[in-house]
Amino acid sequence: MRHWRALAVLGTAQFLMVLDTSVMNVSISRLVDDFDTEVTAIQAVITLYALVMAAFMIIGGRLGDILGRRRVFLGGLAVYATGSAITAVAPTLWVLVLGWSVIEGLGAALVLPAMAALVAESYRGRDRAVAYGVVGGLAGAGIAVGPLLGGWVTTYLTWRLVFAGEVVVVLAVLLLRGAITESPGARTRPRLDGVGAVLSAAGLALGVLGVLQSGTWGWVQPRNPPFTVLGFAPTLFVIGAGVAVLAAFRRWERRRDERGDDPLVHLSLLRRPALRSGLMSLVSQNLILLGLFFTIPLYLQVVQGFDAFETGLRLLPVSATMLVTSLGAARLGRLAGPRRVVRLALLTVTASVVWLLATIDPVIDDAQFAGAMALLGVGMGLFASQLGNVVQSSAEENERSEAGGLQYTAQNLGSALGTALIGSLLIGSLAQAFTSHVEDDARLSQEARQQVGVALEAGVTFVPTDQVRAAATRAGLPPEEVDAVTDSYASAQLDGLKAAILATGGITLASFLVTPHLPGPAPGRPRPGGQDAAGRRRP
Structure with a gap:
């Protein structure tokens, strides 16, 4: 048991990072009420949390190399607990943003790359695959406990208690820090690339900001933007600026590498097929999961009128099957290979999306909905059991923190894009469908249609x-016209939800394109062409 004590402590950190995201998703309606705001504002808060993690994860991984992974892990937990405490007492939306989205996000960016590197350092061979299966299982446990615990606490007490409880758990982990060991660093401590850090964070932030605001600003025709560019919505220009900054980051890193200076990230890592494929699969996995976990609670709470606890109960099947599958599928990956397991995961998620689309009706069929959720959990559990081990097994021992930074950057970039992109598609589809239904409803006069059109120009949101x-x-x-407008909006809500869920199905199918270079059966067996199963060159 002592052999696995470090994993228990490290895995608890993974559990916490997932827990509060799932609590936020299931508490959307209560947060809207408590802070007297709109769904789109809470969507921005959730997206910003993932974005802060994505923007600073590579930096967090690098700091692990510079200061020591154990020290950064423990320091990051202290930062995370500070953010949780602020979130628990947040009186306004802006304080919530500061505590949860910013400070907790920065703490997680320090904790997670160090955690991934410490797991890889603590275990070898089959034990490492088991360890990452357990870490994936604990992520599934966070998703499992989050909706149910968060839903119960939010409904009968207050969501703030969840974040207060996180502070207590972090203190317990810090008391058990002796279980975490780190090998003495014989390697040279690198220096932090400040310019690269700024460029990477700014590029990722601009790209996700553009996607997040697309529902409000419009993609091409301006809807409600703070400014326009040559008469067009600023969305594509902001995204383009993000891409340009990331291109500058790439050139800067290559130049530092050529000069022999320490880059923020060695771009040669991304030339390893297995690692690159693993990272892109992580983006897909989290984009799909967070997109659905933003959309489905809206259907349950806003359309069906369930409270947070009832919502958590209906999300329990996806959480439970994800936990069980992620814990049990590590051995399947060793037998069949991660590539086949990930492709099976994509097929399973696609089937669950099709099933879910059939259940989105004005009156929910609980049995059909539970079946679709359980199948979704199986697919996500298959994902979670493989990808962490694929990424870490593609890196050398001295690259663990860097690989961990890339791993969680990909994961949180997918999470941010999932909430931002699927959320904006939902709002855009809602507005388009509402317009269409109003135009087609014979009960509405031309004056009523004009009034609705004026309201839509001011912006539409997802409300009861x-x-x-x-x-x-x-x-x-x-x-009679009040009934007609209400019926049109109700129909538009279902159309918007189905469009958003269908988009996740399309992303799932497109994700097959990134799987060819994942390791096949029997990882570690020498392969032709001088590469091992992880995609690294054999000596």
């Missing part, structure tokens, strides 16, 4: 139909 009915009544519409 009762709020739409109240707004139509305040606008002075007769009862």
Whole structure:
């Protein structure tokens, strides 16, 4: 048991990082009420949390090399606990953003790369595959416990208690820090590449910001932007600026490498096929999962009217099957190879999306919904059991922190894009469908259609139909037209939800394109062409 004590401590950190994201997703409606804001504002808070992690994860990994992984892991936990404490007492939305999105995000960016490197350093061979299966299982446990625990606490007490509890758990982990050991560093400590750090963070931030705001600003035709560029919405220009900054980051890193200076990340790592494929698969996995976990709670809470606890109960099947599958599929990866397991995961997730689309109706069929959720959990569990080990096994011992930084950058970039992209598609599809339904409803007069059009130009958000009915009544519409507007919005909600879920299905199918270079059966067996199963050159 002592052999696995370090894993228990390190895995608890992984559990915490996942827990509060799932709590936030299931508490969206309560957060909207508590902070007197809109769904899109909470979407921005959730996206910013993942974005901060993605932007600073490579830097966090590098700091592990410079200061020591154990020290950075423990320091990151202290930062994370500080953010949790601020979140627990946040009086306004901006304090919530500071505590959760920024400070907790920075703490996680320090903790996770160091955690991945310490797991890889502590275990070898089959034990390492088991360890990463357990870490994936604990991530599944966080997703499992989050909706249920967060839903119960949010409904009957307050969501703030979850974050207060995280502070207690972090203190317990810090008391058990003696279980975590690190090999003496014989390697030369690198220096932090400050310019590369700024360029990487700025490029990622601009790219995700553009995607996040696309629902508000519009993609091409301006909808409600703070400014326009040559008469067009700024969205594509902001995304383009992010791409340009990342291109400058790539050139800067290559130049530092050629001069013999320490780069923020060695770009040669990304030329390893297995590692590159593993990272892209991680982006896909988290984009799909977080996109669905943003969309589905809206269906359950806003359309169906369930409270946070009832929502958590209905998400329990995906959480439970993800936990069980991720713990049990590590051995399957050793037998069949990660490539086949990940492709099986993609097929399973695609089937679950198709099943889920069939259940999105005004009246929920609990049995069908539970089946779709359970199948989704199986697919995500298959993902979680493989990808961490693929990435870390593609790196050398002195590259663990760097690989961990890339691993969690990919993971959180996918999470940020999932919430931002799928959320913006949902709002955009809602607006388009609402416009179409209003135009086609014969019960509405031309004046009523114009009033709805003016309201849509000011921006549309995902709200309960009762709020739409109240707004139509305040606008002075007769009862028949109030009913017509409300019915049109209700139909548009379902259309928007289905469009968002369908988009995740398309992303799932497209993800097959990134799997060819994942390791095949019997990782470690020498392969033709001078590469091992992880894609590294054999000596």
